[in-house]
Amino acid sequence: MKRAQVDGRLFTPELVARLERDGTALVLRSPAVGLWRGAPAAGSMVSPGGLVGELEILGVLHRLRAPDDAGGVVLERPGPAAARRAVAYDDELLRLDPEAGPARAGVGEGGGVAQAEAGGLVFRSPLSGRFYVRPAPGQEAFVKAGDVIEVGRTVALLEVMKTFNRVAYGGEGLPSSARVLEVVPADEADVDEDDVLLRVEPV
Known part of the structure; x- marks a missing residue:
């Protein structure tokens, strides 16, 4: 699989899923x-x-994100369970229950950007x-x-390629509420994927 390259640096382009409301559920559809x-x-x-x-498009990986106004607990996904699933434009990917929160679901936020490490949670x-x-x-600072x-x-x-991406707290293994112990990077510092941004503790 290839990742896009600009000025000799690799980066992963991003797409946003299409949003449709179906009664109380939110439906995320493929944008490509x-x-x-x-x-x-x-x-x-x-x-x-x-x-x-x-989403792999012509051999290039794109991160796929939910729209900024869509969130909730994932309901059963349509289609076959597979490591990679072929999708067409506007195919249904996920249904979300926006009324269910992490406390009711018993899980943390998806995205895989939060992990525990020796000495605390990051x-x-x-x-x-x-x-x-x-x-x-x-x-004022966000946190x-x-x-x-x-x-x-x-x-x-x-900021990635002159596009500002909002980063929201949450992830597997992290509490739904936490106290920030340290904001690790300096403001306007360059960070790499998987670098520690926050050190936190459960409230």
Whole structure:
């Protein structure tokens, strides 16, 4: 599988799933033709703007994200269970229950950007880019040491190829509520995928 390359650096392009409302459920649909993989399991939590797998298009991997106004617990996925599933434009990928939260679902947020490590819990970067701790110069930071945060809260922006990506707290193994012990990168520092962004503890 190939990843896009610009100025000699590899990066993973991103797409946003199409959103449709069906009664109380939110339906995420494919934005393109390709092979979909890494889908979140039924019962897992998807946050607004969170990762819902990768879409391989002509051999190039694209991260696939939920729209910023869509989140909830994954209901049973349509179609066959497979490591990679061929999808057409507008095929249904996931159904979400927006009323169910992580406490009711008994799971953490999807996306795979949060992990435990020796000595504490950490929240890791989902991609490489420039880290911004505040929405604009002169404004308050999204989070700081001592803040109590919940799943879905924006903790930073990552600039990738002049596009700002919102990073929301949550992930497997992390509590739904946590206290920030440390914001690790300096504001406007360059970070790599899987670098530690926050050190946290359960509330």
